[in-house]
Amino acid sequence: MAALIEARDLTKKYGAHIALDRANLNVEAGRIVGLIGPNGAGKTSALRAILGLTNYEGHLTVLGREPFRDRTELMNECCFIADVAVLPSWLRVDQAIDFVAGVHPRFRRDRAVAFLAKTQITGKRRMRELSKGMKTQVHLALTMAIDAKLLVLDEPTLGLDILARRAFYDALVNDYMDETRTILITTHQVEEVENLLTDIIFIDKGRIVMDTSLEDVATRFAAVAVTADRLDAARAEKPFYERHILGKVVLYFENADPGKLGGFGEIHTPSVADLFVAKLSGGAA
Amino acid sequence: MNNSKWLIRREFWENRAIWMIPAVFGGLLLLAALFGQVSIPRLTSPQESEQAAAAFLVIVGAMFYLVMGVYSTWYLLDCLYTDRKDRSILFWKSLPLSDATTVLCKLLVGMIIVPLVYFAAADATALIAAFILSIRARASIGSSLWNGDVWLGVQVLWMYAIVTTAVWYLPVAGWLMLVSAYAKRAVMLWAVLPPLLLYILERVFFGTSTVGHIIARRLTALPAVSFHGMGPNYVWTHEGGVVDNADSHIPRVWQLINPSGFFTSAEVWIGAAIGIALIVVAIQLRMRRSEI
Numbered sequence: 001m002a003a004l005i006e007a008r009d010l011t012k013k014y015g016a017h018i019a020l021d022r023a024n025l026n027v028e029a030g031r032i033v034g035l036i037g038p039n040g041a042g043k044t045s046a047l048r049a050i051l052g053l054t055n056y057e058g059h060l061t062v063l064g065r066e067p068f069r070d071r072t073e074l075m076n077e078c079c080f081i082a083d084v085a086v087l088p089s090w091l092r093v094d095q096a097i098d099f100v101a102g103v104h105p106r107f108r109r110d111r112a113v114a115f116l117a118k119t120q121i122t123g124k125r126r127m128r129e130l131s132k133g134m135k136t137q138v139h140l141a142l143t144m145a146i147d148a149k150l151l152v153l154d155e156p157t158l159g160l161d162i163l164a165r166r167a168f169y170d171a172l173v174n175d176y177m178d179e180t181r182t183i184l185i186t187t188h189q190v191e192e193v194e195n196l197l198t199d200i201i202f203i204d205k206g207r208i209v210m211d212t213s214l215e216d217v218a219t220r221f222a223a224v225a226v227t228a229d230r231l232d233a234a235r236a237e238k239p240f241y242e243r244h245i246l247g248k249v250v251l252y253f254e255n256a257d258p259g260k261l262g263g264f265g266e267i268h269t270p271s272v273a274d275l276f277v278a279k280l281s282g283g284a285a
Numbered sequence: 286m287n288n289s290k291w292l293i294r295r296e297f298w299e300n301r302a303i304w305m306i307p308a309v310f311g312g313l314l315l316l317a318a319l320f321g322q323v324s325i326p327r328l329t330s331p332q333e334s335e336q337a338a339a340a341f342l343v344i345v346g347a348m349f350y351l352v353m354g355v356y357s358t359w360y361l362l363d364c365l366y367t368d369r370k371d372r373s374i375l376f377w378k379s380l381p382l383s384d385a386t387t388v389l390c391k392l393l394v395g396m397i398i399v400p401l402v403y404f405a406a407a408d409a410t411a412l413i414a415a416f417i418l419s420i421r422a423r424a425s426i427g428s429s430l431w432n433g434d435v436w437l438g439v440q441v442l443w444m445y446a447i448v449t450t451a452v453w454y455l456p457v458a459g460w461l462m463l464v465s466a467y468a469k470r471a472v473m474l475w476a477v478l479p480p481l482l483l484y485i486l487e488r489v490f491f492g493t494s495t496v497g498h499i500i501a502r503r504l505t506a507l508p509a510v511s512f513h514g515m516g517p518n519y520v521w522t523h524e525g526g527v528v529d530n531a532d533s534h535i536p537r538v539w540q541l542i543n544p545s546g547f548f549t550s551a552e553v554w555i556g557a558a559i560g561i562a563l564i565v566v567a568i569q570l571r572m573r574r575s576e577i
Contacts, residue, residue: 051378072381072383074381075378082379089373091299092298099291102287102290103288
């Protein structure tokens with residue numbers, strides 16, 4: 001199956017600053033992919049390129065199209081929520097629904113209305129009168145009513161409280177996601193999306209550091225809590241990262257032999273957050 | 286086509302000032318008509334009452350036209366900037382609307398639709414004010430403000446002014462939209478400073494002021510280009526109307542407007558071509574620039 005998003009040597013420069021440095025990535029249909037990186041890693045630049053909001057160097061196709069050249073056509077099949085606070089303050093809820101229904105061929109008004117009916121939000125309210133959580137609900141209602149193949153979310157829950165964040169992701173998984181859809185999320189709050197994702201892409205300093213499915217994480221990576229006496233033996237197996245907690249040392253291994261590691265201590269699969277920290281601060285060591 | 290309809294409707298949602306300013310302005314004029322001092326001299330001849338009607342309609346129209354000029358300038362300078370500033374551009378760009386359509390719809394609103402709204406407001410205000418004044422002044426001016434010929438003439442004048450204004454000021458509009466799509470802040474400064482700098486540099490290094498002349502002419506010469514020159518026979522009356530001294534008649538509207546001169550002027554079309562080029566650049570900037 002052809003990749004939904006395919007980038008080869010994707011590069012974006014702002015003057016002398018290189019935001020994306022020959023990045024390669026593949027996103028396949030039906031996945032929920034987290035594009036994860038620290039602030040300034042190039043996440044937003046990557047998304048801007050994918051959404052056709054900026055020009056770039058290198059090869060990039062999204063749903064078989066070149067995003068910058070064909071943004072208008074691409075947006076028929078692709079939606080994005082870039083941060084929650086971007087609905088214009090003067091827009092009324094009913095105007096928003098009318099407008100999107102008017103210009104988007106794949107928008108289904110009944111779905112948006114049904115979604116909003118479950119909330120406290122009425123049609124005559126302006127965005128400036130709504131809380132951030134409510135704005136998110138409006139934006140979600142608009143987006144989920146569009147029959148899109150790809151949904152892109154850029155830090156979708158920035159500035160939301162924990163209740164609104166949870167509600168956002170629950171709605172996403174329960175009401176939106178099915179096998180015909182693909183979601184690409186960027187965030188730097190890894191814990192929040194961890195159990196949602198099927199794939200993770202780590203990005204740092206404009207480069208893709210890791211691109212893997214979560215199933216592969218379990219077979220590829222291992223974290224072992226090692227006591228001091230076995231540390232040197234364990235280190236010989238070339239861990240790529242060490243973490244010191246409460247007198248123990250946790251060593252992180254990639255593609256190591258589990259049989260050997262078992263001798264050093266308890267093995268577990270690192271969480272995405274741990275892996276992220278390990279990969280990004282450990283470097284190639 | 287359908288998308289344009291929604292984009293234009295959207296401009297009315299966002300910029301309620303498009304109709305609120307002319308409505309409030311018309312309301313103020315009507316208040317003046319209701320409570321102001323009416324001192325229109327007794328008009329005896331039909332020529333005199335025709336003059337009064339023409340002067341009245343032209344003055345009302347001109348006032349609306351001036352307010353419109355200020356508003357449209359502000360609108361065009363703001364229209365590609367605000368949604369970048371508040372980041373709502375990211376919402377608009379998530380919809381299948383091309384940047385060219387978006388920019389052209391905003392241009393259409395600023396150059397044609399806003400003037401049409403002001404034209405409608407000017408007409409409504411003039412009619413209601415004429416009604417009020419003719420009641421207040423009773424027979425003294427009575428029917429004089431209700432002159433169908435003059436009224437129709439002013440409608441033609443307005444339409445002609447809207448079209449010529451749009452074509453003549455296209456380079457100005459294009460520049461304002463380019464700045465609006467480009468500037469990260471201080472759009473007003475960006476609109477004014479580069480031309481000013483060009484003018485100063487030319488003065489300093491060449492001692493000439495071609496740039497200044499071109500800009501000044503573009504900003505002020507529309508009446509001279511789009512209307513016939515006021516010949517020696519024409520004088521401005523104290524009411525503000527234009528009278529042909531020779532036979533003491535109001536010049537008919539087709540004697541005033543100069544469409545053949547306007548639409549065959551190289552200056553007009555060179556300006557329009559520059560305007561189109563600037564708008565193309567504005568569209569390109571709109572494609573590349575998202576939030577600030």
